[in-house]
Amino acid sequence: MKNYIRKLFTLVLIRDKTRVLLGYKKRGFGQGRWNGFGGKVEAGETAQEAAARELGEECRLMTAPENLTKVGELEFTFEESDTLMDVKIFTTNTYTGIPTETDEMRPEWFPLEKIPYSHMWPDDELWYPIFLRGNKFKGAFHFKGHDIILSQSLSEVEAF
Ligand SMILES: Nc1nc(SCCc2ccccc2)c2[nH]cnc2n1
Numbered sequence: 001m002k003n004y005i006r007k008l009f010t011l012v013l014i015r016d017k018t019r020v021l022l023g024y025k026k027r028g029f030g031q032g033r034w035n036g037f038g039g040k041v042e043a044g045e046t047a048q049e050a051a052a053r054e055l056g057e058e059c060r061l062m063t064a065p066e067n068l069t070k071v072g073e074l075e076f077t078f079e080e081s082d083t084l085m086d087v088k089i090f091t092t093n094t095y096t097g098i099p100t101e102t103d104e105m106r107p108e109w110f111p112l113e114k115i116p117y118s119h120m121w122p123d124d125e126l127w128y129p130i131f132l133r134g135n136k137f138k139g140a141f142h143f144k145g146h147d148i149i150l151s152q153s154l155s156e157v158e159a160f
Pocket residue numbers: 009010011029030035036037038039040076087121122123124
C-alpha cells in the first residue's frame with residue numbers, strides 16, 4: 001500500500017429546482033471537463049472559507065462560508081501519484097452575483113436531465129444522483145490516469 005500525502009480540496013455545486021450550475025474548466029487540473037467550482041484549501045483557511053473564495057474567483061458568485069452546507073466527501077487517488085485528494089463538497093442556495101466567465105471557468109446552467117456526464121469526471125455520474133436527491137455521501141475512487149476508475153467505494157451517510 002502506497003503512502004499517500006493527503007491534500008484538502010473543495011467543490012461547490014449550486015442547483016435550483018430544475019438546474020445545476022457547472023463550470024467548463026479552461027486550464028489546470030481537470031481542464032476540458034465540466035465541474036463544480038473549487039480548488040485547494042490554503043493554509044490558514046477553513047474548507048468553507050476556501051470554497052467561498054474559489055466560488056468567487058472562478059465564477060464571481062459570492063456567499064458567506066457559513067452558508068455552505070457540506071453534502072459530500074470524496075477521496076481520489078491515482079496510480080501515477082502519491083497524492084490523496086480529500087475533496088469536501090458543498091452546496092448553497094444563498095448567494096449573490098451572476099455566474100460570470102473567468103480565466104479559469106466558463107459557467108453554464110444545465111437542466112438536471114441534461115448534465116453532460118460524458119464531459120465530466122467519470123465518478124460524477126455515480127454520486128450526482130445522491131446529491132440531486134438531497135442526500136449526503138462519502139466515497140473513494142482510485143484512478144488509472146484521469147479516465148479509468150480501477151476501484152471505488154460510495155455510500156450515503158446520514159450526516160457529517
Ligand atoms: N467532480 C470531480 N472533481 C474532481 S477534482 C475537484 C476538486 C478540485 C481540485 C483541483 C482543482 C479544482 C477542483 C475529481 N477528481 C477526480 N474525480 C473528480 N470528480
